[in-house]
Amino acid sequence: MEKKKKLIVCPHCFQTLTLTLILILHFPHFSSSSSLDSDLVALLAFKTLADSSNNLLSWNTSSSPTPCFAWRGVSCVQGRVSRLVLEDLSLSGESLAPLANLSELRVLSLKDNLLSGSIPDFSSLIALKLLFLSNNSLSGLIPPSLGSLSRLYRLDLSSNDLSGPIPLALNRLPRLLTLRLDSNRLTGPISGLVLPSLQDLNLSSNALTGVVPQSLASFSAAVFAGNPGLCGPPLASSCRTAASAAAPVPPAAAVISSSPGSKPEGIPSPMDEHHRRAGMSRAAVIAIVAGDFAALLVVSGLLFLYFWRKFTSKTRSHLQEGEKIVYSSSPYCSAGGATAGGFERGRMVFFEEGKRFELEDLLRASAEMLGKGGYGTAYKAVLDDGSVVAVKRLRDAPSTIGKREFEQQMEILGRLRHPNLVFLKAYYYARDEKLLVYDYMPGGNLFSLLHGNRGPGRMPVEWGVRMRVALGAARGLAHIHGASRSPRLAHGNVKSTNILLDKTGAARLADFGLALLGPAATARSGGYRPPEAPADGRRPWSSQRGDVYSFGVVLLELLTGRTASDAGDLPRWVQSVVREEWTAEVFDLELMRCRGIEEEMVAMLQVALGCTATSPDQRPKISQVVRMIEEIRCGGDPNASVSPTIESDSVSDSVSEDAPAL
Incomplete structure (x- = not known):
């Protein structure tokens, strides 16, 4: 007799399927094979399940047949839904499943709502970069399928009712910068978490246990607070006591008998040691004493050398502290025009x-x-x-x-x-x-601002700051090029270390015009040298077109977050990435915190690539570059203070996904 197969029905999946069929029947054009139509079906299914408060009135196919125009919280790229940002709209219910069909989604933020149920399998969202589901009532396990979202940068599931362990599948997220799982009911160890790119972590207020791994020990103790079972740095509680209590009993101790005269096997008794020493030859004793004396001499010599070197270096450091800018001061202290040593005053x-x-x-x-x-x-x-x-x-x-x-x-x-x-x-x-x-410029230089202290705790440099620095430096360079001198004046050594910041944060070019004094030891190195510059560097050289090339490399630093020498040849690396239609991959990960800057970043990238054209004749003049940057900034205040700050994590006012391809 043939066994009857059981049909396991997911009530929520059945509900979603029913809604989808209803939408197709009521709107025949939805049955088209168009990908945008499938996005539309998924969004309307989500609305039916989640929008009991009717806050998504703009999601209306009669007034706006496509979600890419006028639908609240929806943005599109190349005709597909790429962003869904619906925060604090009282959305409720177990309604996340339809969103798994938005296959081109890059940003999903549903924070501060009333959503419940489990997190569905989002592995189909292969383009997803930002996922914010915090401050809801989601329950169940964190799905290991999140580990398949290889492009994910930010993951925030905090302040929910999630339980179970943190899946080690998250280690498969090489680009993850933010992981916030605080204020849940998560359990188990975290020793297996290895996320080398992580900059923002919060695991507090859970029930996690075990040792904080070395890979996470650089974060502050507040990150792990509220987990009584966690121990080890940076927490004050030590794991030594627990480790010693759990340590296995040594094998020798296991064979100890209850008899007073017995001893553990393999452990010598004091009597055995006495007999062994008594049998030692006189020559062996002399050799041991001589060896000890020789070792003492060696150690004494090493200590003497150590303290002597420390003393002499301390003396030199005192001399260096008193050293002035001009070392050979005596020739300049005489009253005459020339000194006895032949030095000119x-x-x-x-x-x-x-x-x-x-x-x-x-x-x-x-x-x-x-x-x-x-x-x-x-x-x-x-x-x-x-x-x-x-x-x-x-x-x-x-x-x-x-x-x-x-x-x-x-x-x-x-x-x-x-x-x-x-x-x-x-x-x-x-x-x-x-x-x-x-x-003197107290604000340091652009290189330190962009590349200094990369890692946990760093203050990201926001897009507005980078734009103001770029525009200020371009204006300064245009003034140099526009000076009425013959031959035409050039800077000769444009690079990020020569863009300084004054006390207001304004960008100022330094070291201009020194190239004509002679070849510099490190000038034109580090990725800024234009292709037409002399390779040997033995003679003074500078040109305005060369300045434009070097300035283009600086723009690429601002856009990519890479140093000019990181990729060997930064302009060529960027061009190769753009040719492969992965334009978004060139941009600095810190810019993911900014909102609505995609078009500006792409426009600036086009300016930078124009400046770094191989042929000097194909590069724009710096005056044209200034106008292009001013147009991109759309009349922003170029004199605003430059102070890098971290904005809030709300997608609505801080986070942007990658820019559309060129």
Whole structure:
């Protein structure tokens, strides 16, 4: 007799299927094979299940037959639903299942609603990058199928009623930056979690147990608070007690008998040790003593060397602390024009009225090295009256540069004044010492802002900040190029370390015009060198078209978050990615927190690729670049303060998915 097969029916799946069939019968055009039509069916099925409060009135096929126009919370890319952001709309019920059919969905945020039931299998959403379901009443397990969403950046399931373990399938998410599972009823260990890209983590207020893994120990203790069963750094509770209590009994202890005269096998008794020592030869004793003495001598010698080196280095450090910007001070302290040693005494030349100082004031100033560049070493100098200047020491500049040639170039640079340039205040010239004095920029440089302290706890640099820096630097470069000089003046060394930030956060170009003083040791390196620049770097070289290329590389740094040398050749890497129609993959992950910037990022990417064209004639002029960036910014305030901040995690005011392909 043939067994009757049991039909297992999922009531919610049956309900969804019924709604879908009803929609197809009532709207015949839905039965089309069009992918957008299938998205429409899924959205209407979700609305029927979830919108008991009737907050989605705009989801009406009679007034708007396609969801891509005027439907609340819905956005489309290339004719498919790509974003669904419905926050705090009192959506309810076990209604998530239809959304699994939105196969091109990139952002799904349903936070702060009343949704219940389990999280469905979303493995079909292969394009999903952001998933926010926090502050609902979802229950059941976290589905391991989430581990198949290889493009997922943010996952927030906090403040629900989820239970069970955290699935190790999440380790298959190489790009995951945010994982928030706090305020649930999750149990089990977390020792197996390995998420190397993670920047934002919260597992607090659960029932997790075991040791915090080393891969997560860099996060603060608050991340793991409210889990009494967790131990180990960064938590105050130690795991040693628990580990020792659970440690297995040594095999030797297991054979101890109740007889007082018995001893564990394999453990020598004091009497055995005595007999062993008594049988030791006299020669062996002498050898041991001699060996101990030799070891003592070696250790003493090492300690002596250690403390001697520490003492001498301390002495050198004291000398370095007192070291001034100009090391060979004695030749410049005489009253005459030339010293007995043949050194020429120079003079300080200032370009503006106001407070002035002499070389001796710089000699007395406390100096802090800011960094070494291709044309010398930069110092922060605090003068006796408390004023602060930046001094670039060109000691390594070729001594063959004539005084007249040097002074002519300084006169040109000293007259350049623009809000986006670092002013040259003064210079000092002698045959063996050349100093340039600039305004000090307290905000650091763009390289440090973009690439410094990447990892947990870093303050992301938002899109508006990057745009203001790009526009300011472009305006400064345009002023240099527009200066009426013959031959045409160029910066010669545009790179992110030469874009400084003043106290208001405005971008200012530094080190301009120094390329003509001589070839720099590191100039044109690190990925900024245009293809037409001399490869050997043995002669001075600069050009305005070359500046545009280098500035394009800086724009790519702002867009990708990569350093100019990360990919070997950053412009070529970006072009290869764009050719494969994966344009969104080039953008910095930190920009995923921003909203509504997709078109601006793509437009800026087009500007950057135009600037980095291989042929100099195909590159735009920097004045054209300024106009293009101004148009992209749509009349934003270019003088706004640059201060990187972290916005809230609400998709509605902070998060954006990737940009459409070019």
